[in-house]
Amino acid sequence: MSASPTTADALKAVPLTDDVLTYVRDQAPPLSEVQRALVERTLALGGVSEMQVPPEQGALLTLLARTAGARFAVEVGTFTGYSTLALATGVGPGGRVLTCDVSDEWTAIARQAWEAAGVADRVQVELGPAADTLRGLPLDPVVDLVFIDADKAGYVEYWELLVPRVRPGGLILADNVLYAGEAASPDATGNARAIRDFNAHVKADNRVESVLLTIADGLTIARKKS
Numbered sequence: 001m002s003a004s005p006t007t008a009d010a011l012k013a014v015p016l017t018d019d020v021l022t023y024v025r026d027q028a029p030p031l032s033e034v035q036r037a038l039v040e041r042t043l044a045l046g047g048v049s050e051m052q053v054p055p056e057q058g059a060l061l062t063l064l065a066r067t068a069g070a071r072f073a074v075e076v077g078t079f080t081g082y083s084t085l086a087l088a089t090g091v092g093p094g095g096r097v098l099t100c101d102v103s104d105e106w107t108a109i110a111r112q113a114w115e116a117a118g119v120a121d122r123v124q125v126e127l128g129p130a131a132d133t134l135r136g137l138p139l140d141p142v143v144d145l146v147f148i149d150a151d152k153a154g155y156v157e158y159w160e161l162l163v164p165r166v167r168p169g170g171l172i173l174a175d176n177v178l179y180a181g182e183a184a185s186p187d188a189t190g191n192a193r194a195i196r197d198f199n200a201h202v203k204a205d206n207r208v209e210s211v212l213l214t215i216a217d218g219l220t221i222a223r224k225k226s
């Protein structure tokens with residue numbers, strides 16, 4: 001049975017005003033020069049820039065990768081590489097991030113940032129539909145951490161391709177699981193419906209324990225059971 005929110009619960013959820021968000025971001029580590037430049041470069045692309053994870057979520061990805069002791073991470077959805085950079089920082093020297101995207105143009109920007117940050121040797125980009133790339137990975141449970149952040153209609157397939165490849169105790173993260181709040185509606189359509197179906201899929205999956213966080217556009221953190 002799920003717990004319905006009460007007035008007291010609602011009071012615990014802090015409205016994210018500009019001031020509060022600025023304060024939250026002030027608590028995260030300051031952006032490096034490379035991160036700052038990558039944010040600027042991505043903003044110059046226009047509206048698509050909103051696909052980039054925000055700084056506090058990038059910091060969380062690094063922290064989770066470090067906490068999980070991740071040495072091999074798989075990312076679905078590179079874009080201009082901000083989240084990849086966060087993961088590459090988290091896996092540390094000698095670690096590896098395999099990241100999937102379909103865009104030459106956006107991943108070219110990403111590569112420049114990884115070079116500038118000195119982590120390019122840890123990152124392998126696979127261009128093409130992510131499902132094809134993931135199907136081609138060995139079926140060994142050797143992946144320590146997964147970050148899913150690409151086309152919403154593909155989330156369930158990515159999940160099913162990746163969970164068997166994650167080691168027991170490894171983490172599977174999925175972004176945009178609130179879809180601007182639209183996923184909460186039983187009448188959700190389009191991408192919001194795809195996300196709602198994905199969330200139900202995760203909830204029903206006995207291979208993992210998971211929690212949906214209200215950071216940014218919603219982030220699910222799942223841990224593969226031993």
Ligand SMILES: C[S@@+](CC[C@H](N)C(=O)[O-])C[C@H]1O[C@@H](n2cnc3c(N)ncnc32)[C@H](O)[C@@H]1O
Pocket residue numbers: 051052053076077078079080081082083084100101102103106128129130131149150151154
């Ligand atoms: C939300 S963005 C990723 C943002 C990135 N994680 C970041 O923080 O900067 C989604 C990315 O998924 C890519 N994408 C969309 N459909 C895809 C597919 N079928 N296979 C691989 N990548 C895909 C898009 O090209 C886009 O760059």
